[in-house]
Amino acid sequence: xxxxxxxxxxxxxxxxxxxxxxxxxxxxxxxxxxxxxxxxxxxxxxxxxxxxxxxxxxxxxxxxxxxxxxxxxxxxxxxxxxxxxxxxxxxxxxxxxxxxxxxxxxxxxxxxxxxxxxxxxxxxxxxxxxxxxxxxxxxxxxxxxxxxxxxxxxxxxxxxxxxxxxxxxxxxxxxxxxxxxxxxxxxxxxxxxxxxxxxxxxxxxxxxxxxxxxxxxxxxxxxxxxxxxxxxxxxxxxxxxxxxxxxxxxxxxxxxxxxxxxxxxxxxxxxxxxxxxxxxxxxxxxxxxxxxxxxxxxxxxxxxxxxxxxxxxxxxxxxxxxxxxxxxxxxxxxxxxxxxxxxxxxxxxxxxxxxxxxxxxxxxxxxxxxxxxxxxxxxxxxxxxxxxxxxxxxxxxxxxxxxxxxxxxxxxxxxxxxxxxxxxxxxxxxxxxxxxxxxxxxxxx
Amino acid sequence: xxxxxxxxxxxxxxxxxxxxxxxxxxxxxxxxxxxxxxxxxxxxxxxxxxxxxxxxxxxxxxxxxxxxxxxxxxxxxxxxxxxxxxxxxxxxxxxxxxxxxxxxxxxxxxxxxxxxxxxxxxxxxxxxxxxxxxxxxxxxxxxxxxxxxxxxxxxxxxxxxxxxxxxxxxxxxxxxxxxxxxxxxxxxxxxxxxxxxxxxxxxxxxxxxxxxxxxxxxxxxxxxxxxxxxxxxxxxxxxxxxxxxxxxxxxxxxxxxxxxxxxxxxxxxxxxxxxxxxxxxxxxxxxxxxxxxxxxxxxxxxxxxxxxxxxxxxxxxxxxxxxxxxxxxxxxxxxxxxxxxxxxxxxxxxxxxxxxxxxxxxxxxxxxxxxxxxxxxxxxxxxxxxxxxxxxxxxxxxxxxxxxxxxxxxxxxxxxxxxxxxxxxxxxxxxxxxxxxxxxxxxxxxxxxxxxxxxxxxxxxxxxxxxxxxxxxxxxxxxxxxxxxxx
Numbered sequence: 001x002x003x004x005x006x007x008x009x010x011x012x013x014x015x016x017x018x019x020x021x022x023x024x025x026x027x028x029x030x031x032x033x034x035x036x037x038x039x040x041x042x043x044x045x046x047x048x049x050x051x052x053x054x055x056x057x058x059x060x061x062x063x064x065x066x067x068x069x070x071x072x073x074x075x076x077x078x079x080x081x082x083x084x085x086x087x088x089x090x091x092x093x094x095x096x097x098x099x100x101x102x103x104x105x106x107x108x109x110x111x112x113x114x115x116x117x118x119x120x121x122x123x124x125x126x127x128x129x130x131x132x133x134x135x136x137x138x139x140x141x142x143x144x145x146x147x148x149x150x151x152x153x154x155x156x157x158x159x160x161x162x163x164x165x166x167x168x169x170x171x172x173x174x175x176x177x178x179x180x181x182x183x184x185x186x187x188x189x190x191x192x193x194x195x196x197x198x199x200x201x202x203x204x205x206x207x208x209x210x211x212x213x214x215x216x217x218x219x220x221x222x223x224x225x226x227x228x229x230x231x232x233x234x235x236x237x238x239x240x241x242x243x244x245x246x247x248x249x250x251x252x253x254x255x256x257x258x259x260x261x262x263x264x265x266x267x268x269x270x271x272x273x274x275x276x277x278x279x280x281x282x283x284x285x286x287x288x289x290x291x292x293x294x295x296x297x298x299x300x301x302x303x304x305x306x307x308x309x310x311x312x313x314x315x316x317x318x319x320x321x322x323x324x325x326x327x328x329x330x331x332x333x334x335x336x337x338x339x340x341x342x343x344x345x346x347x348x349x350x351x352x353x354x355x356x357x358x359x360x361x362x363x364x365x366x367x368x369x370x371x372x373x374x375x376x377x378x379x380x381x382x383x384x385x386x387x388x389x390x391x392x393x394x395x396x397x398x399x400x401x402x403x404x405x406x407x408x409x410x411x412x413x414x415x416x417x418x419x420x421x422x423x424x425x426x427x428x429x430x431x432x433x434x435x436x437x438x439x440x441x442x443x444x445x
Numbered sequence: 446x447x448x449x450x451x452x453x454x455x456x457x458x459x460x461x462x463x464x465x466x467x468x469x470x471x472x473x474x475x476x477x478x479x480x481x482x483x484x485x486x487x488x489x490x491x492x493x494x495x496x497x498x499x500x501x502x503x504x505x506x507x508x509x510x511x512x513x514x515x516x517x518x519x520x521x522x523x524x525x526x527x528x529x530x531x532x533x534x535x536x537x538x539x540x541x542x543x544x545x546x547x548x549x550x551x552x553x554x555x556x557x558x559x560x561x562x563x564x565x566x567x568x569x570x571x572x573x574x575x576x577x578x579x580x581x582x583x584x585x586x587x588x589x590x591x592x593x594x595x596x597x598x599x600x601x602x603x604x605x606x607x608x609x610x611x612x613x614x615x616x617x618x619x620x621x622x623x624x625x626x627x628x629x630x631x632x633x634x635x636x637x638x639x640x641x642x643x644x645x646x647x648x649x650x651x652x653x654x655x656x657x658x659x660x661x662x663x664x665x666x667x668x669x670x671x672x673x674x675x676x677x678x679x680x681x682x683x684x685x686x687x688x689x690x691x692x693x694x695x696x697x698x699x700x701x702x703x704x705x706x707x708x709x710x711x712x713x714x715x716x717x718x719x720x721x722x723x724x725x726x727x728x729x730x731x732x733x734x735x736x737x738x739x740x741x742x743x744x745x746x747x748x749x750x751x752x753x754x755x756x757x758x759x760x761x762x763x764x765x766x767x768x769x770x771x772x773x774x775x776x777x778x779x780x781x782x783x784x785x786x787x788x789x790x791x792x793x794x795x796x797x798x799x800x801x802x803x804x805x806x807x808x809x810x811x812x813x814x815x816x817x818x819x820x821x822x823x824x825x826x827x828x829x830x831x832x833x834x835x836x837x838x839x840x841x842x843x844x845x846x847x848x849x850x851x852x853x854x855x856x857x858x859x860x861x862x863x864x865x866x867x868x869x870x871x872x873x874x875x876x877x878x879x880x881x882x883x884x885x886x887x888x889x890x891x892x893x894x895x896x897x898x899x900x901x902x903x904x905x906x907x908x909x910x911x912x913x914x915x916x917x918x919x920x921x922x923x924x925x926x927x928x929x930x931x932x
Contacts, residue, residue: 002623025623033836041610042515046623049833062623 001025004066004091006052006082007073008035010328011097011123015070015352020045027061052082055089064090070355072097080117087116095119095355099238123351128242130350131324134343135231135251135297137213138322139222141203141343146379146429150413151406153181153207153377153429154216157340160200161221170194177212179415181205181405181431182375187334189375189433191403203337207405207429209413225321228296232256234281234311235302236266239326239345243299244270254290256281282311287318297322301345305329312341377405377431380444384424388443394418401433402440446514447929452521453503455608459525460496462594463532464489466581470536473574481572484540492532516928518607522591523923526911529590530554536578542571547900554907556582557590558914559796561669561766561883562906564895569674573655576672580659586914587666587696587796588636589613596629605629611919613794621701632700635707636796640665643692650684664692667797669766669883677756678769686752686769690759697724697763697791719830720792720803724762727789727802731758735782742776761786764798766883771890780886787876787886788850798881798913800850807835807843849917853879857909864899874898878909 001024005012008030016039020026026045029052030036036047050057052073063069069086071079076098083094098104098120103112112120133143142155158165164172169180169192183190184203190196198204206216217223229251233240236257244253254275257263263278270276279286281300292298298315300308305327312323324343327336336344382388388396393404393416404416408427414420422428432440467489474482513521533556534549543549548564555562556579565571571579585593589612595605605625621628643661648654656672663670673679677686695703702718705711715721736754739745745753753770760767761783772783790799807828814826827834857875862868873885874893885893895903912920922928 027623037838040620042606044606044623044625046620 001067002062002065003027003068003070004029004058004061004063004086006030006058006069006071006079006086007097008032008039008047009072009074010348011072011351012070013039014330014348015072015355016045017043018352018356027066029057029061053078053085055085058082058085058089066091067093069094071095072351072355076100080115083118084116093118095121097351098122099124101125101242121351121354123347123354124238124242126350126354127239127326127345127347128246130345131239131243131299131343132246132248134324135228135299135322136248138228138297138342139217139220139225142205144377146377146406146408149210150408150411151207151429152210152213153205153405153431154213155184155203155205156216156220156222157203158198158200159221162198162200163219163221164198165200166197168195168197177215177415178206178208179403179405179417181207181403184337187337191401191431191433205431207415207431209415226296228322230254230291230295231297231299232281232287232290232292232295232315233299233301234308235300235326236262236276237301237303237326239347240299240301241266241269243301244274249273256286256290282307282314284314284318287315292318292320295320297324299324301326303328305332309336309339309341312336313339316340375431375433376436377429378440380428380430380441382422382424382426382428382444386424386444388422388428389424392419392421396443398443399436399439401436403431405429405431447516447520448513450503451513452517452524453499455503455521456525456528457496457499457501457503459591459594460492460499460528460532462597463529464492464496466585467492467533467536467578470574470578470581473577474572477573479572479574481536481540481542481574484536484538485574485578487539488532488535491535495532513607515607515611518611519919519922519928521608522611522915523911523920525591526554526557526915530557530907533557533578533582536575540572540575542575547903551895551903551907552579553582554910555883556580556668556670557586558881558910559583559586559666559668559764559798560878560881560910560914561663562877562893562895563670563883564903566896567674568672576659577655579670580662580668580672583666583668583670584640584662587668588632592629593633596626596633612915621704631704631708635700635703636665638707639692639695639703643688646688646692647685650682650688652680652685656680660689661692664689664765664767665696665796667693667696667763667765667791667795669760669764671767676768683752686756689767690756693759693763693765693767694728696765697759697795697797699792699794700796701794702792717831719806720801723806724792724802727786727805728755728758728762731762731782731786735779738776738779757783758786761882761884762789762797762799763791763795764880764882766877768884768891773886773888773891784873784876784886787880787882788854790880800847800880803830804843804846806830807840808847811840811844846917849921850879853909853912853917857905860905861902864902864905866898866902870894874902874906875909878906879913881910881913 003019003024004027005016006029008028012028016026016028020043027048028039028045029048029050031051033049036049040047048057048061052071063086069083069091071082073079079096083096086094094117096117103120104122137143140154141157144153180192182205183192183198208216231251231253233243233253233255236255240255247253253273254277255266256277256279257266258280260278263276266276277290292315298312298320300311302308308325308327312325315323322342324345325336325341326345327333328346333344333346406413406415406429407422430440467485471482471485530550530553533553537543537549537552538546543552552564591608591612595608609625621631640661643664644657647657647660659672677689698721702715705714732754735758736750739750739754740747756769757772788800789805790801791797793801793803810828817824817826828840854876857879858872861871861874867888870887870889873887877883877885877893884891
């Protein structure tokens, strides 16, 4: 597949590296020789040093026969123009990164399509909805819904009080209302088999149905955790604003921002439910006076990853149960996990995995790149005569590092065990180690 | 991080490929019944065994590779050139046509680096198989050993990018296709086409089939090994000289540009290329100077002067090193011009050696800018290549490269002097080896007097050849302590 990426910023480079590892034909355009220089000699991709909105540069990059054109420069209007030019030159599908909520409204979709922009992505918006989802179910680290919510997958950090520790999975019982698809232990992702056990400190990914969530809360020992009502956000970034707008009514939000001008601007952008506080979010006395001790969630969204991590650690010491940090430096993500920060938000990864999902050829409707586990989750519609339907799941030699979490059959969610036989027409949710999606696609087609 | 197992495994695979090529060469003695069969078969066996040892040392690298680092790439490239030459020398040694290891190793590395300096006094007594292997080393080395093998047999899956980057560094970037493997295959196609066309052209000019193939291989690689002692002069044919001149010239052009001309019909891309213009211009100017001085000072008529001048200037600038006559018998003024040509080399991304025309272009433009700067102290003066401003860092690395190149020529000069070589020969040999030409300027004629060279000098020459072929830094980098620290 031929993919042209305009803009070698954070999202662009991350995406390019991700895709070049998948043996796609990647061309990256950017004006800055500095940004491109190191990429070409280290990754299997081509770089063109030219403006992403120049026809000459786009032509040279082979936009004319590109299957996917992705514009991810920092400037949304350039992205839109680049997509229009690419469409004009003959790119089959175009994606632009934007910063404007209006553009995303469904009624505008047709307009953008007619203007040559097939998809829009808004990383801040995606990040904000992850934050809000994380706060709604605060005892859950990560949360995904599949097939319109019939199946859910959630990552839960197990503590000493969990009821399912130190028992081999095979002894937990047969007809369990959940399926454990992965265990993340000290930075290593384990796809568990019957002999593996769960230990305190593990981040365990459960696949289950919504009605069984209370049961999982019980066995994971999370019943006494309070629900989130009071939230403090440090840093009045764009993600903070989007979060404030998406937050349900029962939550109370305070945004702490150190820049007074920005504070004034924030008051114009959010409504009265949100209190804007001018000060340094790392200052313990300010946090105390703003009631950190009875706050359930602390979200650190400043531009500085280190500050965010430290502030979350400080908030943990005040007894905040749910901490969320924006960590833009990818190398810090594992470290942040070790430091026990509840949820880590990374715009690049969110945006890149969103685009990545767009380019998968098979009938995949939702691929999420899990920030913690080096893993992908994909959905497949099982085709007639696919290899996966020939036998029971345990007798099909799926590659290592792949597990089938659950499936939707006749609009009913079914959890998959070794004895399940998958039928054509099933909608299957698969969990696999990073970059293996291409390998497992052939089992379903 | 250095990953020894990955390195061992890649080297193992490379050696197996070399064993395969050696085995293919044994077809000549099988069909012609010559006495070098044993050399090839034994050589292939020893190489296979060594390759297997390397593979064994590099086994169990885990199912998920962490991938090659840049350091791994540099180590693989440098050591593959050395290893290939060690095992490539086996046929000469085992068949007994070269009796000591130093000479056999020298001959092989002179082949792989496309230098074309030969240690064999009488090549015409060599059997066909050995002659073909000799030419083939040049053809393989022309594009780069690692490049060639990786493109022909893409068996590694990982690390191609790092390997290519380590073997072909230079101021020119720009791929033909987003995937480096496919770019490589296109370039190899261009190379094949040049070689085949050259073979056909030489055959048409009356060369025997075997000689045509050998000379075509060595011309496309800008190597310069000949199957005849007298090089091209043996054939005494003007048409052959012109054919070889043309193909040397073509092989000195950037292969990426040749691809665009041959497969996409974009001739303007070639004609508008700054480096190509410089390359043509330099050849024309030097040919004119040499031609006129030949016409004035020798009994040649105008046509002969032009032909001789064009042939030798092209042979030297493309670092091929074929000869039709001993140019050291010409006036010393012409030696000077030839000496200058030796530094230059042809285009980056071709099979030639030397400093490369693009570096010369950047260097001269930078020098010109210095004068502008004196007159206009506040001016911001860019260096443009193909209409694009060259970043400061590239200019700096071009300057560094040039200084290193000069320093190495002088270092080599001193070294040869120290081991007792004549002053002009020492200079010519040093420059010739570093630029991968194979011809020299000196009192003993245009061929380097290898007989008088001490063993140490021969080893030093192989070192210079590899340094020059891998554009200095890739080899010298391995000699710096910091490369090996922080494992």
